[in-house]
Amino acid sequence: MTHRRTTPAPSPAGATPAPGSTRRALALAPLEVLQDDLESQLPEPARAWLRRALGEAADQPGTHGPISVWELRLAEAGRRCGSPHADAARLLILRAARADTGALGRVYFQGTADERRAVLLALAHLVPGPDALPLVEDALRTNDTRLVAAAVGPYAARHLDAHAWRHAVLKCLFTGVPLDAVADLAERARADPELARMLRDYAAERTAADRPVPRDLHRVLALTDSAGPAGPVPPPHGTQPRGTHPHGAGHPHGKES
Structure with a gap:
């Protein structure tokens, strides 16, 4: 051919x-x-x-x-x-x-x-x-x-509903996938108070367990444009290595109440 x-x-x-x-x-x-x-x-x-x-x-x-x-x-x-x-x-x-x-x-x-x-x-x-x-x-x-990073590309940005997309972002944070892999992150995270709540909850869990808060979490939280009534996220007390899996247990897709 x-x-x-x-x-x-x-x-x-x-x-x-x-x-x-x-x-x-x-x-x-x-x-x-x-x-x-x-x-x-x-x-x-x-x-x-x-x-x-x-x-x-x-x-x-x-x-x-x-x-x-x-x-x-x-x-x-x-x-x-x-x-x-x-x-x-x-x-x-x-x-x-x-x-x-x-x-x-x-x-x-x-x-x-x-x-x-x-x-x-x-x-x-x-x-x-x-x-x-x-x-x-x-x-x-x-x-x-590698699969998680490929899954959060343009196709997911185009077709995942808000609930599934938020959990995909949490999954990246949990597994150490850099949020640069998430297509249309700024557009989809903007003015999303539910995502902001989930991020704060996850950060609080990490802090309570004496584990570092991923730096990417603060980046995406800033994109939500929502300070929220729950107050600021606890500052990171360690650096979460990018591209590595956090130790121990956690919520692979985040947790909603």
Whole structure:
């Protein structure tokens, strides 16, 4: 299959992006730009493999036998393109295969954690409505920080209702996922007194248990534009390392009374 080529665009993720911003860029970048950028970074053997994989996916988009050829290519992407480029390669293969909600669900529930993450990143590109929300909800029930970070991207920002979205923010705080991963954080958090209450409750629990309050909590609390009658959040008495799991018990989705 012949692919239209244009002048390679700058990487949508920037030169030295943080992991969360890289995932968000993959979920937002136009796929034609993403393909050009990826091919410009791959050595020739990997470029040839990618073009062949995209052609196979486009020519045989459905399921053929127990597993389709493009699903096999998803599994190979890390080895063929290298780990830093595997997410982008998988996303492009899913697009070429015209994967619908059913196919995405099959890959998600039968695939590896890497393939699940690629599916979550692809949702904003491939699923126009809320039909794939069960995949986001499943990822948010895990404690795999890579899946949680991918789940709170543009698709979740577009389709999660307010209750589920608030709990997704709390889940990020609980698992140590930087809130930079949360798409449209400022817009959705603005003037949300219920989110502010949940954040204060969570901070109070952490303080009472003599555990540090994540610094990201103060950042999102400021976005809610609500001082609230409960008073200020207890200041952090330690630094919560970004990208690490808090110790001990807690409420993975926050707690509402």
